[in-house]
Amino acid sequence: MSSQTTRPWLQRSLDAIERAGNKLPDPAVLFALFMLAVWLISWALSGVQFSEIDPRTGKPIVIVNLLDGTAFTTFMSKMVTTFVNFPPLGVVLVAMLGLGVAEHTGFINAGLRSILNVTPKMLLTPVLIAVGILSHVAVDAGYVLVIPLGAVIFYAAGRHPLAGIAAAFAGVSGGFSASLFVPSSLDPMLAGLTQAAARLSAHPGAAEMTINPLNNFFFTTASAGLIILVGWFLTDKVIEPRLKNTQVDGDPASLPKLDALTDAERKGLRYATLSMLVSGLLLIWSASGADSAWRGTDGLLTSATAPLMQSIVGIIFVFFLIPGVVYGYTSGSAKNHRAIVQGMSKAMSGMGYYVVMAFFCAQFIYAFGQSNLGALLAIKGALALKELALPLGVTLVGIVFLTATVNLLVGSASAKWALIGAIMVPMLMELGVSPDLTQAAYRVGDSSTNIITPLMPYFPLIVVFCQKYVKSTGIGTLIALMLPFSVCFLVLWSAFLLLYWALGIPLGIGAHYTFPAL
Template sequence: MEAKVEKRKSLFQRFLDGVERVGNALPHPVTIFFILCLIVMVVSHICYKMGVAVDCTKIDKETKEVTNSVVSVVSLLTPEGIRYIFENAVKNFTSFAPLGTVLVAMLGVGVAEGTGLISTLIRKLVLSTPKSLITAVVVFAGIMSNIASDAGYIVLIPLGALIFASFKRHPMAGIAAAFAGVSGGFSANLVIGTIDPLLAGLSTEAARMVDPTYSVNPMSNLYFMFISTFLITILGTLITEKIVEPRLGEYKGSMDELKLDKISKEEKKGMKFAGLSLLVLLIGTILLVAPKGAILRHTETGSIIEHSPFMNGIVFVIMMYFLIPAVAYGIGAGTIKNDKQVVSAMSKAMAGMGGYLVLAFVAAQFIAYFNYTQLGTIIAVKGAAGLKAMKFTGIPLIVAFIIVTGFINLFMGSASAKWAIMAPIFVPLFMRLGLSPELTQVAYRIGDSTTNIISPLMSYFALIVTVSQTYDEDSGIGTIISTMLPYSMIFLVGWTMLLMVWFALGLPLGPSAPLHFPI
């Protein structure tokens, strides 16, 4: 009997394994974030003593006013800094953006799980979707989820694991595919989302530093982002199936698999009830949003997308879109007999979030400390100044700008906060070199999106770690970074190449959005 020869791993696979080993050899993620808090304290004090400061031109996200100021590092080890640590520990936790978002949405998701609605929907998906398309479906759904703000992080990433497990594939690959679509493909979409008007407003104010009449349309990147959706879907699918899943190997964890029996008569009745309730919800939403002067439009501008009650309350909307159909399904399928069962399902969902709450508390402190010390702003301005000093032009400048943006994104997660600092530097610079603000904005969005998935400063990173530990209790930050690194690298290269081809062909980036600015 011949001995089984183990296939030799490629250099890249060995590199990823090394990243994972080093990352997971570190302490528990909670301890890691605690250590990072200590590092920020020490570094902030050293920089404070050295007098590290930068001249910063920034655009206010609300008023759109351009301000100039000197930004200095703030120490956490001065008396004032120590008082900040003690006085803001609770506030940092309760104001941690993903915390309320996750918990509120999970109330609805928990009922959907408890009644069996999610199980039935996934079985329906598995029985009706060709196996060869399921990866693409998950990645594409992740990209499109950006329309509903952060919904993809809360809903789609956990579902990605369940969907892959239903196909008897590694659930971690499902998490990776969904995470790649939701976060790595953050700026790609078939329609404009909440980030488009925000970035366009900041780009407009930066452009007016050169041309006071210039205006950047919120749809100015639509054509490019539309095509990017298909590029990221294809790349995400190939990376998952050719790199990530083979590296993960066969899943050996203990998990209850979904039974792939046909949908029963009771379940079909429940689906009908859920479908009717969903139709009522849709009609109600349309009535609250669509008509001119509707209740959930912005009271002054009439906008549905930008700063509207609808988008500000999207998490509550998501919860209702899970909760009401789930209850209707439970009544139809007979899995809900009374209100106590609904509350029990919600309680069970909250009980399962214990580990996330602990991790979120420490992660919230770390991110708050990093913002308080101004280290993120210093890195952003220094990085931008370094690139500007290189005096690149044309395509080399665009490529270098994308890479620098991706690097800065590792330290400053908010897309709008970074752009508020970088736009006043690079939009005028690019305009004086004959490149349009719309092109600068697209290049920024590529760099900003592609490194989200490997940055611990990304606000939902703690949630991804928690979801991953559901299927692999030994997984940690090293596991996530090593799994997502291929997506980050290949998305960065592939997306940049698409922009280079677009630039060479001279195609408009969106309606009335040229590539060039007349000098």
Template sequence: MSQPSPDTAAPRGAIARFLDTVERVGNKLPDPAMLFLLLMLAVWLLSWALSGVDFQAIDPRTGTPIQVVNQLSGESLTAFMANMVRVFLGFAPLGVVLVAMLGLGVAEHTGFINAALRRVLSVTPKQLLTPALVAVAVLSHVAVDAGYVLVIPLGGVIFYAAGRHPLAGIAAAFCGVSGGFSATLLVPSSLDPLLASFTQEAAQILDPALIVNPLNNWIFTSASSLLIIAIGWFVTDRIVEPRLQRTPVDGDPANLPKMDDLSAAEKRGLLWAVIAMLVAAGLFALTLMPETSPWRAPADVVPDGSHPLLVAAAPVMQSIVALIFVLFLLPGVVYGYIAGTVKTHRDIIAAMTRSMSGMGYYIVIAFFIAQFLAGFNGSGLGTLMAVEGADFLKGLGLPMWLTIIGLILMTGIVNLFIGSASAKWALLAPIMVPLMMQLGVSPDLTQAAYRVGDSMTTILTPLMPYFPLIVVFCQRYVTSAGIGTLVSIMIPYSIGLSILWTLFLLAFWGLGIPLGVGASYIYPAG
């Protein structure tokens, strides 16, 4: 696939005007930190207004009517003040970002990442950069959220170094990491057994003997990765990047990577850094092999059909961020000493410090995101939205294929407000799985529909915890970039994913292709 010429392929007409309007309106939104503060206040006011209403909707997890909790009551406000620090420190994405960026910061500031990318790009055709980047982004799901802090910023670096628009690289990587979050490139991720556990628990509400295989969607999600790569490739090269040709890159040139030929010192440093990384990875792999490896999950918590290294409880899966820190810190240090960019240990600490100084804005935003999510979750509004939406879907009495589409769309809407895949499924599964079982749809198909809906709108919502971080990545290259810029760039991806991925699932269903290991389409299976 060749890159369109910017002077002939730049999109015109209604679509271009619509995206430009989205960008202008979105950039007029308040600063992300203030936006989350305003949203938190809106949640408080709405919870106060609805706290006295008796809802008929039943929370399937407790069997009691849903009650909205007034976040403006004296008890809630004092709890908010008392828990403010704990809520901030317990905001999981913050730790993931900061710890990973410590190691990545050293690898970046010593020049290792830049040198490695320049070497790879010197032998990689520009036409293949996009699909390769999206494929790596999809593969990063094995490491759960690591793609957000590792692959997405590298997407901008790779495209910029190759003479392409860096925001297109960030967008392509964002499409693979977040838009294709439920896809898995052959290797199962920890998300598979995690979601299956919620599905099984929900299914056993109606059928206590039903067992859900942790790899019940593995074939579908693996095949989906090819679809995600194709969508990301086409949208990036044919729609997004041509439009971005009108957006100048005005970031500080001193802080942006270059694509010069490697010097002799850089080549030596890169060689030894890669050797150090491979040796470390090899030694680590050896520690995974023994049946008694401490990296494996205990046998009593490993579901049937799952590998003890791939379940969420496995220490290796819980150590992904720490492993990223070490596996980038080590080659970064080796490269720095060999290439001469590092003289003493003080230079290493200075590199970490510079990396953290660049994260100051995200830390501020993270504080307000954490407080907003705490209030939203504590109010019960999310549960009310999910249950009422499911009841509405059931009442429509649609054909089954339309019901599946409705489930996907409802998940996509809820996804705009609740970013965590496991949190949403923990909420929706007890509602949707028994409902669909009563309609003759297997828990495996319901879960697959959820996974499609869970991915297609994540790239559009500023409420997704990593969204502000990606805006920061964009601002490195285009200083005027804001929420509207990123949303307008990602809309074509979301449209493509919503339509084509939904059709892809329906095609799987229509052709009877197995969704995964031990999976079925109908309930009861027969």
């Protein structure tokens, strides 16, 4: 089939998906409806006896009736804390305070214009995706930092801003299990769950088995190259051509322009960049000592409990607030402290719609977790895959697709793996497959469908970023934008895993393909 025939068919399909998706209710209402559905389903299934064992308790899984008096009153009493403690909410709002100042004073705009003057336009896409992958070391910071900057960079370069959002979103979220030479906080978290699952095996020696936190590091690093190349091709050859007729109708005054820097802007940029550099050096100096307060109890800077990792959002706030203020005063764009506060206020006013969506999203996720419906789905899927007794290569792909499917409803990577891994890891160990390889298969599926599920906590935020440029953006628009990435990542990354396994390339540090290790 010729490319001339394929592309129109693909574009017609994506347009149909977009139209259907945009007919869905507003995201806030959609989450509210999902929550009501969870309540009703939990009521209907609460009396059903399931034989599946919940690996978290060792007992048969039970669906909790959320309409029961105790469960409902608990839900109501925790409504405020559920919203306030919703992880993405604090991350987004605190980071946006610093970014708001840097954007309001013109620091971000001037910095990007200077970078674009020396960066070839043809390399913008791969560099943006690579930066998105690199952002994984900073936990979820990429969602509030890299993705909106992707739109700014593309628009300032004369390209469609939604294509920039798509490329950045693909790197940050679609390639969540890829890494660029730097481990992420997800590595030790998943390894710990894999170790717990491996010790459930009845195989001699399993009870003392230890999983290295970097057991997939070589594979995830190699995967970054695949994500960058596939994302580059799709952005430039599929996504951007489809967007050529999508009008950018956002507020013209708020959109970046690629004008030459004035003398005042150059002066401001020099001092602001210097202030950011000094701040970075001070952070490095304060973290370099063996007894640094930034280190965790294990002495590492990169462990999940290390103050440095837990302060990433605060660091982003400071690292953009300081140069934003310096730029404002030295360039003349900010005359006094009121302009700085105005920048923060403007950033918060733009987050009003996201806060509303976050409220209903938080309530839905809490209700879904309490009901155990997601756990039941994951366990039934894993058991069904086990009972099929497929060839090993097919089973690995089955884990990938099972995870990708469950990921549409259960966003937490650790929660999914705690359920699926407890079944799949011991099962494959009995077939001679190492937990390291099983975990690698899980990570491929866990990333691939992040970018097409409205139930992913940051999905509403990406919709808000898109609406800044194209006001009519809805859930369907974003799903249609990201679906080619999701499908290609799922298929090609699965094939890449099988090829990697067939060639026997090391998965990571202290990792093996077989069990017991040969």
